[in-house]
Amino acid sequence: MTSDSNSSSSDSSSGRDDRNPDSGSEPDPNPESIDQSLDAIENQLASISMASRSPTATLDDDEEEEEDQSAEQLTIGNGSVEEEIGVAGAIDSIEDEHIVDNNNIRAELPGVIAESPSFEWKNISEGDEVERPLSPNSSGYAGERGSTSGGDDVNDDEEDTEIRVVENDGVSGSHEQWVSGKRYPDEDDASVSWRKRKKHFFILSHSGKPIYSRYGDEYKLAGFSATLQAIISFVENGGDRVKLVKAGKHQVIFLVKGPIYLVCISCTEEPYESLKGQLELLYGQMILILTKSVNRCFEKNPKFDMTSLLGGTEAVFSSLIHSFNWNPATFLHAYSCFPMAYATRQAAGAILQDVAGSGVLFSLLMCKHKVISLVGAQKASLHPDDLLILSNFIMSSESFRTSESFSPICLPRYNAMAFLYAYVHYFDIDTYLILLSTSPDAFFHLKDSRIRIETVLVNSNVLGEVQRSLVDGGLHIEDLLMDPGSRAGANSSHLGQPRPAADSSGRITDGFVGIGGPAGLWHFIYKSNYLDQYVSSEFSSPINSLRQQKRLYRAYQRLYASMHDNGTGPHKTQFRRDENYVLLCWVTQDFELYAAFDPLADKALAIKICNRVCQWVKDVENEIFLLGASPFSW
Amino acid sequence: MASRRRVLLKVIILGDSGVGKTSLMNQYVNRKFSNQYKATIGADFLTKEVQFEDRIFTLQIWDTAGQERFQSLGVAFYRGADCCVLVYDVNVAKSFDNLNNWREEFLIQASPPDPENFPFVVLGNKIDVDGGNSRVVSEKKAKAWCASKGNIPYFETSAKEGFNVEAAFECIAKNALKNEPEEELYLPDAIDMAGGQQQRSAGCEC
Structure with a gap:
């Protein structure tokens, strides 16, 4: 049976909010030894130039959509970088909505398909001899006109037609509003907008045939995909393996799974281990749909084109990629339990x-x-x-x-x-x-x-009960009292009860918008290593917006990576203060605690609060965790 | 993952350096020609979409470097090719003689499942040069060689004039398509619950 039978999704909605379940595997860090290969690539495949110069606009890295917009020009595989630099600064923010009706590139293709039932060869780019190639070459064609000039044009167009709609400032946004499915399907690697996206994910076959791209049309990206394969295979030929290429602010992470190649190109400053973990999950998602038996198709026929087997599953991949922004399960490798x-x-x-x-x-x-x-x-x-x-x-x-x-x-x-x-x-x-x-x-x-x-x-x-609990939520940090002695009995340690309008310290808890916990505690995640489960506190002020939540998760993710870095770790505790937070991490054999405080929080007090959090979690563990009978513990 | 079924064809262009591989690509994809010679380094990758009998095809064209020092890239590049285009310069005898090497090298490195029937196309390029007076390889000779290799389609082209380029690539795509294997049934394993086929579970197994 092919995946067709799984009622898979063509378009679904719902990124969903929450934090949760997932798992315990190991991010294994090893960004080593690519230097030689890198040199080799640079020398020999000079036409595949990996460049990321031109830091142009510097966008805030937190917007929900923000990965769509790259601060820098992504110029993998373009021969003539210089020209690009000239225009790179032109667009500094591209929002979801408006790229949509702009250049004729996108209009053209469907038009031709629909209207010409011809049995003739027809060049789709006919009548487009101008400066805009429909299917650009991807790798800086050494010939007369590379995709560069095409890029310029697109850039101009976008500038003209672009309306900056600033929406989703995230103040009250929810992940459910996230639109699933492929976005910007008409982009390709000649599009300036495509190059500016902050985080790309690609799946391709070992012969260089595209299987999935987060942005843009897989087929139009065939040249780009070939470039990626050439790099991977070239290094492989030398008996080596390329794991990571750093190019300015961009990281290019490679993951080879037999005949399937996965690549992430990101300028989000996430650690290598995290991005590699995300590629592993992306691969797992593909296997979930097809099984690993798909490898046999490649053994029999190396030119096997896998895209048809994955028909209709775009929303599954885009939703997973979206969850890398908001679901800590993706890096904690634990799942979360409904309270x-x-x-x-x-x-x-x-x-x-x-x-x-x-x-x-x-x-x-x-x-x-x-x-x-x-x-x-x-x-x-x-x-x-x-x-x-x-x-x-x-x-x-x-x-x-x-x-x-x-x-x-x-x-x-x-x-x-x-x-x-x-x-x-x-x-x-x-x-x-x-x-x-x-x-x-x-x-x-x-x-x-x-x-x-x-x-x-x-x-x-x-x-x-589930519906009621959905409304009440889980652990609210406002319920964590400074003085455990004054705790209002079972009331505050019990999740199943309706929350009082004011907690016993007299502060008003206004609906869902919390006011923060004691000693500047803003948020925490507690992971039980024994149960492979974690619990995350409800968000409260000042971590209200999606943007702030995403930024906090990224900070946790970095913290997680640094705590689990085989090179320098394992560590037991970490206290880190920057302009955004005080982050405190505590790892023991039994649990891991990640807590975020006000950047001005007192260290000794913060530690005290963390102890209190652990005690609190223990007090309510039979409501926030699935205990016993867990197949994980067999 | 397009909504309508599309086909991607990987096309490899091989031939001695300077025979005009890149110029042919450039003429075909971008309709441009330059007299200036720039050696390709490693490989260039182009895509071109074409429509044929109601279907959309994307040609993923691998324009390789002709210089010998790049030949080590072969295996990596040739894997999973749908069609191979051999190019020579009708004004340079050596480039024609080398077609045999290119073809064999490709078959060895790509090791397609059915080498006898793997689709090749041969292009004799630069027929415009000097009004054809400097030509040293006759059409007859070239066609004879193609016939001896299992009737490889042959085209005489001029990347400069744009002559026959379109027709040649149409043939390339058609041939690549002919070689498309039947859609196979996709059948993963079954799990026998009693047999305990379960793979290592990486979870906590305390």
Whole structure:
């Protein structure tokens, strides 16, 4: 079965908000020894020039869409960099909306296709002898006109037609508003806008055929894709492997997975380990859709074109890439649990356990990206990374929402070569059930199981509790009191209760907008190494906007990478103060704590608060974690 | 991942240095020609979209360097090619003699599944030079060689005049397409739950 049968998504919405589940693997750091290869590349493939000069505009690196806009001109594989530099400063911000109707490049292609039923060869670029190549060469063609001049033109056009719509300043934004699917599908590597995007992801085959690009049209990027393959294969030929190329502010990260090459080009200043981890997840997402058996197609036929097998899954990839910005599960390798009363979770777990006996490999009850309960058949364990890409796959595919579905999926950490069969059913807009079976004939059995589960969930009001808990949220740092003695009993340490309008220190908690915790505590993430789960506090002032949240996650991500750096670590604690935060990290055998404070916070007090946070988490652990019966601990 | 099915064809251009590979590309993709000679370093990559019988094709053209010192790049470049274009200069006998080497080198390095039927196209370029007076390789001779190699299609071209370039590439694309394998069934493994086929689980296995 090809992926076609998995009701995959053509367009779905919802980036979703939250923080959550995912997994424990290791970012392995090794950005070494590319220097020689780099030299070699530079010398021999001079026409593939990796350049990133021209730091032009310096954009704030935090906007939700901000990866779309690069501060610098990305000039991989363009022969004539200089010309580019001249115009690079022209555009300093390109927003989502407006590139849309500008140059004829995009209008042209569909037009021709639609209107000419000809059986003749037709050059699509006909009538476009002007200075704008439809399909530009990507690598700075040494000939008379490279894509450079094309780039200039596009640039001009965009300047003319561009309207700067500043929206999504993020003050109250939510990830749900994020538009999924491919954006800027008509760009290619000659587009200035494309070159300015801050973070590109590419998947290509070992023969250089494009499979996926985050931005732009894969086919128009065929030349660029060839350039990437040439670099990777060239280094490979020398018995070496290229991992990272630094070019000015840009990092080019390569990941080779047999016949599949993955590349990230980023100027977001994320650590190498983080970006490599993101490529691993992207690869995992692809395997989830196709299984690793796809490698056999390449063995039989090296020129195999994989794009058709992935038809309709663009939203899955773009949603995953989007989650790198807001979902700490993507770098913590742990999953997060939906906060709810212990008894309610027990009730849900019991019925899942019940069906798990009858040929169901895994049963998962999820709310958005968070696990309400999860049960595996004996000896079956589910990796947090698999959980992440599975829930991403389901949530980004609109068709799962509309009806019960049965779809082949592969859990790469469970068995990368084979499909499992997922029965998916949404109980309400946020809450859904996944039943995984090894049998392609299990649909009706799983459907019956779902009906049994649903009956129990309704009777014990689990679904109602979920909705209520969604409103209440999880851990609010305002509830963490300076003085543990004055804690208002079970009230503040209990998540299942409605939150009081004012906490006992007398401060008003205004709806969802918190006011920050004691001693300047702004936010924290606590990861239990034993459970492979983490809990993240609700955002509160001043981390209100998406932009601030993303910036904080990036800071955590850097912190995580530095704490887990094999070269210098492992470290136990880290206290770091910069103009944005005081960040405190504490890693023990049992847990990892990441906390952000006001940049003026007192160090001793901050440490004290961290101790308090750990105690607090322990106090409420049966409401914020899935304890026992976790297949992770088998 | 386009909505409508498209086809990408990887086309490798080979031939001695100076026979006009880059100029042919440039004429075909950009409709430009320059008398100035610039040696290609390593390889250049171009894309060109063409339409044929209601389908859109993207030609991914690998314009390689002819100089011998770049030949070590071969394996990396040739993998997964859909078509190989051999170019020689009708005014230079050596460049024609070398076609055999280029062809064999390609077949060795790319090792296509069915070398006998791998699609090649031969282009005799620079027929415009000196009004054809400096020509040393006759059309007959070239066609005879092509016939002996399994009827390789042959075109005489002038990158400068733009003569026959379009036709040659049309043929290149058609040939590449002919070689397209049947769509295979895609069948991953099945999991036997009892057999414990499970791979190492990287999760915490305390």
